[in-house]
Amino acid sequence: xxxxxxxxxxxxxxxxxxxxxxxxxxKENEITAFIGPSxxxxxxxxxxxxxxxxxxxxxxxxxxxxxxDVDIYKDIDASVxxxxxxxxxxxxxxxxxxxYENVAYGPKxxxxxxxxxxxxxxxxxxxxxxxxxxxxxxxxxxALGLSGGQQQRLCIARAFSVNPEVILLDEPTSxxxxxxxxxxxxxxxxxxxxxxxxxxxxxxxxxxRISDKTGFFxxxxxxxFDDTEKLFSMPENKKTEDYITGRFG
Amino acid sequence: MRxxxxxxxxxxxxxxxxxxGLIEESIETSAKALINKDLEMAKRVNxxxxxxDEMEKTIENHCLKLLLQQQPVASDLRIISTxxxxxxxxxxxxxxxxxxxEISKFLAxxxxxxxxxxxxxxxxxxxxxxxxxxxxxVNKDKELALKVCKDDDVVDNLFQIIxxxxxxxxxxxxxxxxxxxxxxxxAKYLERIGDHAENIAEWVIFSITGEHRIRGEKI
Numbered sequence: 001x002x003x004x005x006x007x008x009x010x011x012x013x014x015x016x017x018x019x020x021x022x023x024x025x026x027k028e029n030e031i032t033a034f035i036g037p038s039x040x041x042x043x044x045x046x047x048x049x050x051x052x053x054x055x056x057x058x059x060x061x062x063x064x065x066x067x068x069d070v071d072i073y074k075d076i077d078a079s080v081x082x083x084x085x086x087x088x089x090x091x092x093x094x095x096x097x098x099x100y101e102n103v104a105y106g107p108k109x110x111x112x113x114x115x116x117x118x119x120x121x122x123x124x125x126x127x128x129x130x131x132x133x134x135x136x137x138x139x140x141x142x143a144l145g146l147s148g149g150q151q152q153r154l155c156i157a158r159a160f161s162v163n164p165e166v167i168l169l170d171e172p173t174s175x176x177x178x179x180x181x182x183x184x185x186x187x188x189x190x191x192x193x194x195x196x197x198x199x200x201x202x203x204x205x206x207x208x209r210i211s212d213k214t215g216f217f218x219x220x221x222x223x224x225f226d227d228t229e230k231l232f233s234m235p236e237n238k239k240t241e242d243y244i245t246g247r248f249g
Numbered sequence: 250m251r252x253x254x255x256x257x258x259x260x261x262x263x264x265x266x267x268x269x270g271l272i273e274e275s276i277e278t279s280a281k282a283l284i285n286k287d288l289e290m291a292k293r294v295n296x297x298x299x300x301x302d303e304m305e306k307t308i309e310n311h312c313l314k315l316l317l318q319q320q321p322v323a324s325d326l327r328i329i330s331t332x333x334x335x336x337x338x339x340x341x342x343x344x345x346x347x348x349x350x351e352i353s354k355f356l357a358x359x360x361x362x363x364x365x366x367x368x369x370x371x372x373x374x375x376x377x378x379x380x381x382x383x384x385x386x387v388n389k390d391k392e393l394a395l396k397v398c399k400d401d402d403v404v405d406n407l408f409q410i411i412x413x414x415x416x417x418x419x420x421x422x423x424x425x426x427x428x429x430x431x432x433x434x435x436a437k438y439l440e441r442i443g444d445h446a447e448n449i450a451e452w453v454i455f456s457i458t459g460e461h462r463i464r465g466e467k468i
Contacts, residue, residue, distance in 0.1 A: 205320055232322045234459035244322045246251045 003028040003166060003196040004049065009063035011044060011053070018044045020220040022063070026213075031188060031197045033207035033228065036217030037243070042200045045217070046168050049198065050085040051078050067166070083110065086159030090171040092151035094143035094158075099126075099135050102143045102154055106162040121161050129157035130187050149180025156187065167191075169199040173206065185210050204244055208232050216240045254319050261311055261332055262387045268304040268339055269383035271297055273376045275346040276442060280372035283353035283435065284365055291357075294350035301343035305336045324456075331456035335386065338445040338452075342379065345438040345445070352431050362418050362425045368432070371407045371439040374400065378446035386453045394457070397450035404443030411436040 004026040011019035019041045026032050034042035044053070051072065053059045065072050072081050083106075094102050103122045112118060122139070126132040131153045135146070143154055152172060159167055169188075173181040188197055189210050201207050207214050208228060215225040216239075224231060224240045235241045242248050275297040282290035312333045315321065321329055378397050385394035415429040455461040 204322065208322070233326065235323055241323050245325050246254070 001028050002026065003068065004198075005064075005066040005069070006045070007064040007066070009045075009048070009061065009065060011041075011048060012058075012060045013056070014058040018220050019048075022222055024215060024222060024225055026196060026198060028196050029193055030212040031192050031199060031210050033211035033214045034198065034200045034217060035202070035204060035207055035214060035244075036223075037248075040217040041220040042215075042217040043170055046170055046198060046200050047087075049166070049168055050082050050087055052087065054078060083162045084164055085166040085168060086162065086164035088152070088155050088159055088167065088169045088172050090174055092148060092155050092175070094146070094151050094154050096142070096144060098140050099143045099146070099154060100139040103157050103161045106158060110162060125157040125160040126154075128160045128187075128191060129153045130183060130190075131157065147180070149176045149183065152176060152180065152184060153187070156184070164195070166196045166198070169197070171200055171202060174202060181206070204232070216243060218243070254315075254325070257311075257315055257319075258325070258328065261308070261315070261329070264304065264308050264311065265332060265335065265383055266387060268301065268308060268336065269379060271301050271304060272339055272342050272346070272379050275301065275343055276349075276372055276376050276379070276439075279346040279349040279353065280369055282350050283356065284369060286353070286357040288354060288357055291350040291354050294347055298343050298347040301340060305340040308332060308336050327456045327459060331386065331452045334452045335383075335449050338448045339379075342442050342445045345442050349435050349438050352435055356428065356431060359428060362428050362432075363414065365432075367407050367411045367414075368436060368439065371404055371411075371436060371443075374404050374407065375439055375442040375446060378404070378443060379449070382446050382449040382453060385450060386456065389457055391454055391457045394450040394453040398447050398454075401443045401447040404440055408436050408440040 002025040004024075006022050006024040006026070009019055009022040010017060022041075022045060034046060036042050047053050048061060049065065049072075053061070061073065067076065067081070067084065070076055072085075076084075095105060097105075100122055103125050104118045107118060107121050112121070123132060123136075126135060131150060134150065135154075143151065146154060152175075156167075156169075156172070173184050176184070185206060188199070191197075199207075199211065211228045213225065214228040214231045216223045216231065216235075216237075218239055224235060224237045226236070231240065232244060235244065275294055278290050278297065279294045281287060282294060312329050315329050319325065378400050381393055382397045384390065385397065412433060415433050418425045419429050451462055
């Protein structure tokens with residue numbers, strides 16, 4: 001079932017058209033990867049899925065983006081949307097507060113005050129991010145003392161804490177060592193049964209390892225969108241073939 | 250963008266052409282050893298077999314190195330995996346040629362019970378199949394690979410003709426039995442070589458189309 005439908009979307013930064021006529025269905029309980037050279041529009045599309053572009057001056061979007069058939073630009077409040085559609089960025093960005101507070105922050109802003117309930121959410125979120133055992137004895141310590149890989153998993157735990165339906169990840173492992181990368185990849189594959197996941201990655205092996213569908217972007221267009229196995233073994237489009245085999249990009 | 254990888258793939262092509270050449274020589278030499286009752290030729294096939302085995306190892310190592318270093322996808326992955334599959338069949342062809350040469354050593358001091366007409370034709374047809382299957386790989390020529398697959402029928406038909414003739418020879422005189430069986434085995438080895446060449450051509454088609462057909466299936 002399609003969780004997100006993208007219909008005829010064009011996005012402009014002022015005069016510059018960053019996305020051209022994008023049409024795409026993103027399925028529930030699948031991992032969808034966006035690949036393509038820098039500046040191809042993949043991160044722009046990812047960010048527009050939870051309206052991160054709203055704050056950028058001069059951005060104009062037309063077409064429709066639907067979450068469960070509801071237009072996210074017309075019929076959903078941005079803060080409600082961001083609760084349903086979480087985002088994890090390239091660089092881990094924990095808040096300068098304790099591990100516990102990092103995870104409890106989101107639920108608190110959504111009105112949850114009861115301590116026992118917050119404790120539960122923090123534990124569940126950290127467990128889901130496969131780091132509960134690593135940090136359970138130092139929840140009150142600063143999150144900034146964690147390693148890069150732990151910080152990134154904390155950010156994923158933070159995204160889980162408000163019980164989202166969709167998780168967007170923008171190159172979540174590009175700054176991490178192979179072990180941390182593998183942990184996050186395993187985590188994403190484990191949790192996809194409960195979420196819809198969209199990941200932007202420059203690591204094509206990562207896309208082949210974890211994603212069900214892959215979209216190849218170039219100059220603001222989706223050149224090819226297909227099952228990952230198909231796209232990386234027998235791409236339909238020569239541009240896709242040339243990009244994934246390293247002939248350009 | 251990717252000079253080094255492209256050069257490596259060119260080297261891989263050259264290695265496969267070289268291995269293909271050794272196999273062609275091996276089939277041809279084993280046939281000559283039989284027809285001319287030439288023990289030196291038969292020995293040469295043994296030497297070629299060793300070279301073919303070494304070549305298989307070289308190409309296998311090269312392919313594994315490329316898989317490790319380049320983590321190939323799409324056509325690159327198909328080309329390298331095809332090369333890995335091809336060399337297995339190529340090595341088996343080398344073994345079959347050696348088997349023919351071994352039997353030819355036994356027959357070297359015997360008078361043939363019949364003129365050898367169809368066995369040389371079989372050898373010629375299989376050499377052509379091997380050569381064209383490797384050419385098809387190097388030139389990414391699907392049509393040529395399909396022709397190779399089709400030509401296996403020619404080899405199979407020749408085998409049937411030889412079999413019928415040899416049965417007649419045995420019926421004429423049971424003394425012919427032993428040599429008839431030796432010649433039938435040679436024909437069977439050549440028929441197997443045709444099958445291996447067809448396998449190679451099928452993998453070549455896979456490297457171009459991404460689809461691997463099952464033997465005999467139409468594409």
